[in-house]
Amino acid sequence: MTTHETAKSSSTADAVSKESPNRADGRSSDRLSFSARVTLALGFGGLLAIMALAGIDGIRVLRQIIRSDNMIRRQFLSENHALNDIRSELYLSGTYVRDYLLEPDPERAESYRASLKEVHGEMDAAMKSYGQPPVAPQATHYAELAEQLSRYWSTLDPIFRWDAAQRRAEGYAFLRDEVFPRRAAMLELASRIEAINEQQLNEGNQRVDQLLSALQTRLGVTLLAALLLGLGTAALSTQKILRLEAQAQAQYREVVEARGQLKELSTRLVQAQESERRVLSRELHDEVGQALSAALVELRNLSSELGPSLTEQSNGHLAAVKSLVENSVRVVRNMALLLRPSMLDDLGLVPALRWQAREVSKRTSIDVSVATELGPDELPDAYKTSIYRVVQEALNNCARHSQAKTVRVKIRRESSRLILSIQDDGQGFDVAQTKGLGLLGIQERVASLGGKCEIHSELGGGTILAVELPWNDVGSSEVHA
């Protein structure tokens, strides 16, 4: 049975050691996650940069568009305005010329002449306000218009020197031959300039439209790029997160499994140890002890048969052998009890605990009491053994470290739980800093029965070890040791 146990244990140990390659995987995934981190940073950084650039670019282009649009419109309006002024003043000048030429009254004629002069000045101002047109074909037309205008006015110059008679005689013909054709030609020129202006306005508008559509395209491209990059980044991060999650889950499962195996292993170890102790204790007590006792009986028989005939020296030897054997019987008995008290199997948990309490009381100066409402043989074997060992360990700890005067061991049932408490009035200890093998052993045994174990201790305030074991009535949760 023991070799079987060992084989099982070693197979569990193998299973545990097989976990290590997976752990190496975990380390390579760390390296992987570094490059992934760089990728993610680039992805998110690129995304932000694209969006910022797109925003800045959009604002810049929009400003440009607004500016050029305003400029075009302003230019068009001012040019148109000047052109209209010129045109109306041209008409006006024609009218004044006619009125001047056809007016017989010299005083009135003189006033027309003055008006004409005024119109001439205004027209010059309008021409000036039109400004210097930048490029052909406007420039040529403008130059032509300016030249024709100056010629027009210079044509008009002689008539101011005419007297009334001459005006009457030649005025009409002058109007018909000089003024009207020139005026018509200039008006036509002005219309042409206007048409060109309009065309330029249209061209300007078209340019603005082009700018706008270019901006649209660029924004579209940027958005598309951002979208693609965003999608890529999102996909990458999602994949990464999912993989990490899967890894974490796998590791968690691994840890849980390993812990379970360890627990099982330690439970089996404890069980194996316990059964070894039981066998050894029985063997010592029942075989060696009994044999020694039998030897003792035989020795007594021998001494009573030979007694009278023996020399004093031989009697002395016989007595020495007897006392040696008696001593050995005691030693064997004590050893057996230390290994595993026979009361635990013969009489049950409570008598064994009471014996243990008495032994500790005898050995130390601690008053150990056991209080319980448990009946005899109420507990399955695994419970008996575990509780006994837990109490033994706790009492050992008390004896060694606590300097307690009294220890109370209590066991009680509470519906489906079995509650064990061991309370001393010793010096206590810092629970967080102390984790001896004894406490670990206690926790191990309690955990193997699915129970809980708590230690409360205060420096100078004693210690309570409280153990809670699940218990669904007799034997239903029995664990075979």
Added chain:
Amino acid sequence: MKPIRILLADDHTIMRGGLRLLLERQAGFSVVSEASDGRQAVEQAEATKPDVAVLDIAMPNLSGIEAAARISEILPQTAIVILSMHSDEGYVLRALKAGAKAYLLKDSAESDLIQAIRAASNGKAFFSPEISRILVEDYVREMGRRGAEDSYQLLTPREREILQLLAEGKSNKDIATQLNLSLYTVETHRRNLQEKLNLHSLAELILYAVRKGIIS
């Protein structure tokens, strides 16, 4: 005088042989049968109806304590002497509850065994000196530590007398006759003294008497 007829039960042949030799050498002792386990002991007891059954506790099939319980049930006239390796009071109490009259350790002197068999066959209790010493020591230590008042002081002289007779194995009726009291009075005394001492069975009462040194 009729010899005391003895049943010997021990799973160790050498032990049994040695004991037989030891007992047969005594005048007035006769080993009528032997058994190597508990079940056999019960069967042999039924077959031979011995005066005294000397039983080991650790025996295969049926422990000495179980065997003692069965024998004392079937054969109330057979006195039971437990011969054991165990010195703990748990075993002593269990043995007494199973109806044993005497309890000895295997390494006790041969005179103790002879004395025990004699006492048991006369219906008296007997404990080997080591057992008595352990029980008394435990008791004294316990009383000393607790500082509790000795409940024995609470007993009346009559109750002490009755306690001793009970511990020696006498029945209520025997005591009534011996002390010239009515059975009812003896029962009342017994109830009172058990209550005062917080003892719940005859076995506990005997153990108490041993601890107090009232009997040995």
